[in-house]
Each structure stands twice: as C-alpha cells, then as structure tokens.
Amino acid sequence: MAECADLRKLQQLLDRFIAERKWEVYHRPKNLAMSVAIEAAELMEHFQWCDRDPEEFDEKELQAIGEEMADVLHYLLRLSSVLGIDLYEASLAKIEKNRRRFPIEEAMRMKKKGC
Numbered sequence: 001m002a003e004c005a006d007l008r009k010l011q012q013l014l015d016r017f018i019a020e021r022k023w024e025v026y027h028r029p030k031n032l033a034m035s036v037a038i039e040a041a042e043l044m045e046h047f048q049w050c051d052r053d054p055e056e057f058d059e060k061e062l063q064a065i066g067e068e069m070a071d072v073l074h075y076l077l078r079l080s081s082v083l084g085i086d087l088y089e090a091s092l093a094k095i096e097k098n099r100r101r102f103p104i105e106e107a108m109r110m111k112k113k114g115c
Contacts, residue, residue: 011077
C-alpha cells in the first residue's frame, strides 16, 4: 500500500536525520514517550480557550498547528523505531479491534457521557 510505504519512508528519513546527528543516545523509550506528550500539549495550546470551526483558523495558525502535529508524529515514529513496532501495522490492528468493539449499529446508539 502506498500509505504504508510513505509512512515507512518518512520513518526512515527521520531515523537517518537522527543518526546523522548522533542523537540516538537521547532517544530512549521514556524520553520519546514524554516528548510525545509534551508536543501534544503544545498542540493543545492552539485550541485552549477557543472552540472554533476549522475554517476560522488563518494560514499562520494552521502552519503552526501543522508543525506541532508533525512533532507528535515524528516522536511517535522514533518511538516505534526504537521499540521495533511497525506503527502502520499497529494502527491497522487497532482499527480492526475497534471495528469489532464498536459495531456500526451499536456505535450509532451510543450516548457519550456528558452529552
């Protein structure tokens, strides 16, 4: 699948970027997992105190949001490299697990807490 190849290509590019700078020593699982959370928090800052529709963000805001999203993705890809987890396959497995867990008929009837 092209999607899988693109994700793996991105992961290889990122792994090479890290290796060229000899940063692997810092890329321990704990550090990478913490970095995912830190970058996710930076992403959330763009939405703190506002509840806007997608079209209400200007280009500058969308660029900054995209950069934070890329940071989260990069740390997830690095963590998957370090742990030897195929993130694409793990994602497919999780989607299938959720498909079985939440059949369409039941999911349509579910009421979210607080809604």
